[in-house]
Amino acid sequence: MKDLTLICAILLVILSLKYSTVEAKIRHYRWEVKYEFKSPDCYRKLVITINGKSPGPTIRAQQGDTIVIDLKNGLLTENVAIHWHGIRQIGTPWADGTEGVTQCPVLPGDTFRYKFVVDRAGTYLYHAHYGMQREAGLYGSIQVALPDGENEPFVYDYDRSVILNDWYHRSTYEQAAGLSSVPFVWVGDPQSLLIEGRGRFNCSRTPDVASGVCNMTNPECSPYVFTVVPGKTYRLRIGSLTALAALSFEIEGHNMTVVEADGHYVEPFVVKNLYVYSGETYSVLVTANQDPTRNYWVVTKMVSRNNTTPNGFGIFNYYPNHPRRSPPTVPPSGPWWNDVDARVNQSLAIKSHRDYxxxxxxxxxxxxxxxxxxxxxxxxxxxxxxxxxxxxxxxxxxxxxxxxxxxxxxxxxxxxxxxxxxxxxxxxxxxxxxxxxxxxxxxxxxxxxxxxxxxxxxxxxxxxxxxxxxxxxxxxxxxxxxxxxxxxxxxxxxxxxxxxxxxxxxxxxxxxxxxxxxxxxxxxxxxxxxxxxxxxxxxxxxxxxxxxxxxxxxxxxxxxxxxxxxxxxxx
Amino acid sequence: MKDLTLICAILLVILSLKYSTVEAKIRHYRWEVKYEFKSPDCYRKLVITINGKSPGPTIRAQQGDTIVIDLKNGLLTENVAIHWHGIRQIGTPWADGTEGVTQCPVLPGDTFRYKFVVDRAGTYLYHAHYGMQREAGLYGSIQVALPDGENEPFVYDYDRSVILNDWYHRSTYEQAAGLSSVPFVWVGDPQSLLIEGRGRFNCSRTPDVASGVCNMTNPECSPYVFTVVPGKTYRLRIGSLTALAALSFEIEGHNMTVVEADGHYVEPFVVKNLYVYSGETYSVLVTANQDPTRNYWVVTKMVSRNNTTPNGFGIFNYYPNHPRRSPPTVPPSGPWWNDVDARVNQSLAIKSHRDYxxxxxxxxxxxxxxxxxxxxxxxxxxxxxxxxxxxxxxxxxxxxxxxxxxxxxxxxxxxxxxxxxxxxxxxxxxxxxxxxxxxxxxxxxxxxxxxxxxxxxxxxxxxxxxxxxxxxxxxxxxxxxxxxxxxxxxxxxxxxxxxxxxxxxxxxxxxxxxxxxxxxxxxxxxxxxxxxxxxxxxxxxxxxxxxxxxxxxxxxxxxxxxxxxxxxxxx
Incomplete structure (x- = not known):
């Protein structure tokens, strides 16, 4: 009888192993990158898209899955390489996507297969890692879920990703040529800040409004809307892929509880402004616990450098208010750009979750x-x-x-x-x-x-x-x-x-x-x-x-x- | 004695063969292509240069020479290939420089060796043959001289090359993306015409004058000057590498005698306007036989399409007048753009020189x-x-x-x-x-x-x-x-x-x-x-x-x- 129990136990282990083997999926993506005209901040320029989009498709996978991306370079004369930011590439160092370090770039017309395992749940990013192509719009999100049956050390009703970015109107070629010039030509401040690929440049500042290059009625640059149901709690996965800007991020009138950083659970702490630096990801929990009869501003602001870049705005939309209804308030102006202490304090506040x-x-x-x-x-x-x-x-x-x-x-x-x-x-x-x-x-x-x-x-x-x-x-x-x-x-x-x-x-x-x-x-x-x-x-x-x-x-x-x-x- | 004559004759042949073998030189060039800001028509934009120049260096060689070009791609993320336009590449089809036809493109950081023989005297061109890079400024001239002791069927005192080109302010990326777009976006008329890399855009037409992007005092866009000594005859080797424009070319008050086309001697004929299409080369003889106390206009004009492109101007400068002294006349307005007959007639006039x-x-x-x-x-x-x-x-x-x-x-x-x-x-x-x-x-x-x-x-x-x-x-x-x-x-x-x-x-x-x-x-x-x-x-x-x-x-x-x-x- 004791033997039978042992045999049963062993069988169960084997079955469960087999089960998790079966669970680990292969997720296959076919992507083509191209140059297309887009107006993410109302100003039309060439953007590198993936399957027609910038930001590109979000990769959603489960811990242990194998990701296969067949990346077709559809650019005319320009090579490409994509880095899977935060994925450690254990056993697959050649899939890291870093041109000059782990691979040669992918030529126009060629298809390169990236194949790697996402071995840990969390919030990650992907982006070009060649020349300055990331700035041309070639980036996106990776969300890796826990295995079935495992839980995060926090609860929420819904899950959303948002990538913050800064945006330049000059091409990355021009920026790079300036940086290599003698005398040096600095890239300067970004023209706008994007929330999930949407910003808003004030076209009245540019002569290009007459030519239609800048057009504030373009739906591509309608503000990012985060619709919430009153009373519900949201996990918001925030990543920054700015070319230059350190950012603060806030949702007017709402606290955010920081629970994850770069794929690791954080001992939770509450912030009003979250500082996010390029390459970082955070998960914050936000509860829709304010006056539900109105909308609120989502604000991102460039900090750490004195700058001329206007704040980026989105709308935190309480259902069933209209998502385009402007909040009745003046948007929060955000923290002082030079408040180093506040930023250092946030850095110091980020500790590992006690159970992890x-x-x-x-x-x-x-x-x-x-x-x-x-x-x-x-x-x-x-x-x-x-x-x-x-x-x-x-x-x-x-x-x-x-x-x-x-x-x-x-x-x-x-x-x-x-x-x-x-x-x-x-x-x-x-x-x-x-x-x-x-x-x-x-x-x-x-x-x-x-x-x-x-x-x-x-x-x-x-x-x-x-x-x-x-x-x-x-x-x-x-x-x-x-x-x-x-x-x-x-x-x-x-x-x-x-x-x-x-x-x-x-x-x-x-x-x-x-x-x-x-x-x-x-x-x-x-x-x-x-x-x-x-x-x-x-x-x-x-x-x-x-x-x-x-x-x-x-x-x-x-x-x-x-x-x-x-x-x-x-x- | 007869035998001795024969032996002498054979020896002479061997010696002469040896002599011409010794004469055929290897001409070795090291080129690096880069993006640099240039203002060929007063409007600053990124240009692909060779060793810092656009047009690139002129290749000067003698019939039978071997040309070796070590082409380093110094672009950041973009490949390159160069075609040697008019060189037949007999025995070296892999050196033709046509991406997708005869070679893969050259990657950033790589150096590609083009090696080929210039087997016939004449006027040729080189230019990028990848994507639309030619329009970005990657082009130049090839002059191949006759072997020592051989003569052209015409005489002249001096020899000059000039490449005609049209010029766009938008990048080739933008142009190509438009052409691939649905709806189709046509590249439109060129902003200016360049004579040997020099044009003159009227900056008052653009808001970019305030920012300094357009600057008519930039010496890079001072007009092309063709200085002549009164009484002398000039061989002018004219090539066109326009992206779009068919051109007429004239020198105010001077006839031109057409003597060469694409490396072949022409039965000479006289023109006032020379029509030149993209990819063609002509040699014309011009004698400085007009009033030497003044300068004359050199004019190139876009024909065959109804267009908005202003004529391109240079100065035919009689030494010792100042090269910047404007001619006292209104520049010739050139032929009517739609005069098909005149253009067909020129085509019909071009016959092989009777002795060749x-x-x-x-x-x-x-x-x-x-x-x-x-x-x-x-x-x-x-x-x-x-x-x-x-x-x-x-x-x-x-x-x-x-x-x-x-x-x-x-x-x-x-x-x-x-x-x-x-x-x-x-x-x-x-x-x-x-x-x-x-x-x-x-x-x-x-x-x-x-x-x-x-x-x-x-x-x-x-x-x-x-x-x-x-x-x-x-x-x-x-x-x-x-x-x-x-x-x-x-x-x-x-x-x-x-x-x-x-x-x-x-x-x-x-x-x-x-x-x-x-x-x-x-x-x-x-x-x-x-x-x-x-x-x-x-x-x-x-x-x-x-x-x-x-x-x-x-x-x-x-x-x-x-x-x-x-x-x-x-x-």
């Missing part, structure tokens, strides 16, 4: 201090990390390293700390000596624990330090500390949060401050780590990590065909 | 009648040839045919004559039935003689037929006849000029007319033949010929890497 703490290693094997500085190199303005301004190689590192094409990038690794770090004054413009451009990378010992200190500093302008959201590919990291001023390597680590730090894939370093991260180099592959501001990465603000390259299995030939991998073309 | 006649085969083995019609296919406006609107495959034909990847394009060849040709009325808008898109090609029997009849017709608009300059890659053809109305296959060939027809690589078909060409399919390879109007080719106005593919030697792997040739990537 991933234990953090108590020590690390290596500390890399990444000091960011603005520099001039050959007359161009660049961003440098430890005096090295990053450039992408034209042969993807993943292939170079696996196939011993080591001549394709510089072999001297960048420094773990800048020479003369102790004496470096982060409060003044950089002395600007010895900054160079390089495509070298950091090689991490497999399975070691690495601390990264993002150290902010003054830009080339007096009394100016900016917020930089850094995004790590292939991993989540624990955010073990934030600090003001210059990191003190002997004292500051003593105050690290090694109890309940949140895990994230994107984190800001605040003006004149530092942010300390810890991660385990346990994902064989080559992974970019960079400022998620499109122009900053373009200007060199990034690094690349290699780990366990010898454990990477046979690379698919689909990622090859550019740079030195052309030697593999053998007809 | 290439004997034309008196019969042909195959006649292909290419009727062009405008059609609507799936809501888009297209051009069709015999009801087939041409699309480029993504795997270059040259590789597909040589390596048996025949599934990469449609195998049913397009028809030699449209079904129902006899009944087709070229004077009305096309009935628009059965037009399809296809990437199929014509296969020509090697070494056969082929007649091509370009048959023009009414467009989709009532009472409208346009001029189309057709360009053949890999060959020159004899222009054996022009005619009004519909080609009569039994009568018209009797009136072919089989005595002294000119050989050309580009020829117009006039409104409601036909043009008959003859060529020998003796150049192993795959060759495009298409309307040289950029938007027309994009809309399907082209065909492709294969001949002697079995004689093509091993293809370089450098032309592969896209489409189905990716199967050759074997790491």
């Amino acid at each position: 703490v991933h234990p953090v290693p108590q020590t690390s094997d290596r500390v890399i201090i990444l000091l960011n500085t603005q520099n001039r190199i050959n007359g161009s303005v660049k961003w440098s990390i430890n005096n090295v301004s990053f450039t992408l190689p034209h042969t993807p590192y993943l292939v170079s390293l696996k196939h011993d094409l080591l001549h394709t990038f510089e072999q001297t690794p960048p420094p773990d700390v800048i020479n003369g770090y102790e004496a470096y004054d982060i409060n003044i413009a950089p002395p600007n000596v010895n900054a160079t451009s390089s495509n070298s990378l950091y090689r991490l010992k497999f399975n070691t624990t690495v601390d990264i200190i993002l150290q902010n500093a003054n830009t080339l302008n007096v009394n100016n330090s900016e917020t930089h959201p850094w995004h790590l590919h292939g991993h989540d990291f624990w955010v073990v500390g934030y600090g003001d001023g210059k990191f003190n390597a002997s004292e500051d680590p003593k105050r690290y949060n090694l109890v309940n730090p949140i895990m994230k894939n994107t984190v800001p370093v605040h003006p004149y401050g530092w942010t300390a991260l810890r991660f385990v180099a346990d994902n064989p592959g080559v992974w970019a780590f960079h400022c998620h501001i499109e122009s900053h990465f373009y200007m060199g603000m990034g690094v690349v990590f290699e780990e366990g390259i010898e454990k990477v299995t046979k690379l698919p030939s689909s990622i090859m065909g550019c740079g030195d991998t052309r030697r593999f073309i053998k007809p | 006649v290439h004997p034309v085969p008196q019969t042909s083995d195959r006649v292909i009648i290419l009727l062009n019609t405008q059609n609507r296919i799936n809501g888009s406006v297209k051009w069709s040839i015999n009801n087939v609107s041409f699309t480029l495959p993504h795997t270059p034909y040259l590789v597909s045919l040589k390596h048996d990847l025949l599934h990469t394009f449609e195998q049913t060849p397009p028809p030699d004559v449209i079904n129902g040709y006899e009944a087709y009325d070229i004077n009305i808008a096309p009935p628009n039935v059965n037009a399809t898109s296809s990437n199929s090609l014509y296969r020509l029997k090697f070494n056969t003689t082929v007649d091509i009849i370009l048959q023009n017709a009414n467009t989709l608009n009532v009472n409208n037929s346009e001029t189309h300059p057709w360009h053949l890659h890999g060959h020159d053809f004899w222009v054996v006849g022009y005619g009004d109305g519909k080609f009569n296959a039994s009568e018209d060939p009797k009136r072919y000029n089989l005595v002294n027809p000119i050989m050309k690589n580009t020829v117009p078909v006039h409104p409601y007319g036909w043009t008959a060409l003859r060529f020998v399919a003796d150049n192993p390879g795959v060759w495009a033949f298409h309307c040289h109007i950029e938007s027309h080719f994009y809309m399907g106005m082209g065909v492709v010929f294969e001949e002697g593919i079995e004689k093509v030697t091993k293809l370089p792997s450098s032309i592969m890497g896209c489409g189905d040739t990716r199967r050759f990537i074997k790491p």
Whole structure:
């Protein structure tokens, strides 16, 4: 009888395993990217669409599912690559979609298959990772649900995704050409802010209204409407894919409870304004508990830089009021752009949910201090990390390293700390000596624990330090500390949060401050780590990590065909 | 003694062979293409430059030289390919630079080597042959001189090249997206005409003058100056690479003697206005024999379409007058845009120079009648040839045919004559039935003689037929006849000029007319033949010929890497 029970138990386990195997679905998408004229903020311009849309289709999957995307490049002369932001690509480093790091770009007319497992529930993003194409509109949302029978540590009635973005009227070509020009031409402030692909540029500001290029009656730029039923609670998944702007987001008269960040459960806390940096995602809960006879403003605002970009507006629409009915109030003006403390405080408030703490290693094997500085190199303005301004190689590192094409990038690794770090004054413009451009990378010992200190500093302008959201590919990291001023390597680590730090894939370093991260180099592959501001990465603000390259299995030939991998073309 | 004479003669032949072998030089160029802001007509926009210039560097070589161009693609996300217009690529069909036909495009960061022999003296061109990049400024001149000791059948003191072009302010992306849109958005008239890369847009017509985007004091758009010494004779090599415009070209008060067309000597004739179609080159002789105390206008004007494009102006500057001194006269207004007869008459006037006649085969083995019609296919406006609107495959034909990847394009060849040709009325808008898109090609029997009849017709608009300059890659053809109305296959060939027809690589078909060409399919390879109007080719106005593919030697792997040739990537 005891044996029978055991047999039954084993059978049940086998059945349940089989059950979950059956459950993991393959979700197959066929996408075609194209240039099309769109007017997301009432101003008509060329946008890169996926199957006719920008933002592209939302990927909805369940934890453990395999996603297959057959991406057809329908552009005329331009290549493409898409990154699955927040998906760690465990076992599939070649599917990370980072041109120059994990793959060659996809040529016009070609179809590239991305195939990877979404191994953890949460809110993620996808976007172009080639040139500055993300800014051209090539982005979207990924929602990964828990397995059947598992529950989130919070409850809600409905689930919605919204991507915040900033928007430029000039083409990404023009922006990039300006950034590469001598003299340097800065991209400037965005013309508008988009909420789920909808903004509103004031056409009376432009002569293009006469030609019809700017048209405020275009339905494509009618405001984003978030319709709610009184009394219900909504999970709102907010992601930012701004090219430049740090944002605040608020819903007039409603509190938001932060419950998820970058796919990890947060010990809940309440905010009126949520600050969101490019590359971050949050889930907030909002209950429709205000006067239901009216609508409310949804407001997003550019912060951290003094700017000319008008706030972006949407409508929080209480059913059954008309969704286009304007709220009777003046929209909230949002927080002061320069309120650094409020933003730092939000960063500090984000801790792991008590029931979902991933234990953090108590020590690390290596500390890399990444000091960011603005520099001039050959007359161009660049961003440098430890005096090295990053450039992408034209042969993807993943292939170079696996196939011993080591001549394709510089072999001297960048420094773990800048020479003369102790004496470096982060409060003044950089002395600007010895900054160079390089495509070298950091090689991490497999399975070691690495601390990264993002150290902010003054830009080339007096009394100016900016917020930089850094995004790590292939991993989540624990955010073990934030600090003001210059990191003190002997004292500051003593105050690290090694109890309940949140895990994230994107984190800001605040003006004149530092942010300390810890991660385990346990994902064989080559992974970019960079400022998620499109122009900053373009200007060199990034690094690349290699780990366990010898454990990477046979690379698919689909990622090859550019740079030195052309030697593999053998007809 | 007789033997000794023979030996001496043989030795002399050997020595002279050796001498000419030594003479044939290898001319090596290193080019990098980039996007840069330029103001060729005072309006700042992104231009594709070669080594910082548009037009790019002039290639100057001698007959028999080998040209080596290492073309580095310095664009951010966009591929590139360059065609050597007028160079037949005998033995090097893979160097023709036609994306989709003879090569895969060159990726950003990659360097592609074009290597070919310039086997005949004359005036040629080069330009992008990918998407609509030619219009973005990627073009230049090729001058091939006679071997030492040989002379042209005309004399001159100095030699100058000038490329005529039309210029748009919108990007080629926007133009292409409009042409692919439903509803169709036509590119419209060019904003200006450029003489050797210099035009002059009237900035007062645009609101962009306030922002500095349009600036008439920019030295980049100072007029083209052709400085001459009184009494001297100039060979002016004129090429057109317009995207759309048929042009007339004149020098106020000066006659021009036409002496060369597309690399062939013309029986000289005198013109006041020279008509030049996109893809054509002419050499004219101009003698500075007018009042030397003043300057004269150089004028180019858009003809054949009713248009809003202002004439382009340059200055014919008599030394030592100041080159910026305006002529004291009102510039000539040029010929009437709709004077078809004048244009047809010029076409008829162009015959082979009597001492340089290439004997034309008196019969042909195959006649292909290419009727062009405008059609609507799936809501888009297209051009069709015999009801087939041409699309480029993504795997270059040259590789597909040589390596048996025949599934990469449609195998049913397009028809030699449209079904129902006899009944087709070229004077009305096309009935628009059965037009399809296809990437199929014509296969020509090697070494056969082929007649091509370009048959023009009414467009989709009532009472409208346009001029189309057709360009053949890999060959020159004899222009054996022009005619009004519909080609009569039994009568018209009797009136072919089989005595002294000119050989050309580009020829117009006039409104409601036909043009008959003859060529020998003796150049192993795959060759495009298409309307040289950029938007027309994009809309399907082209065909492709294969001949002697079995004689093509091993293809370089450098032309592969896209489409189905990716199967050759074997790491």
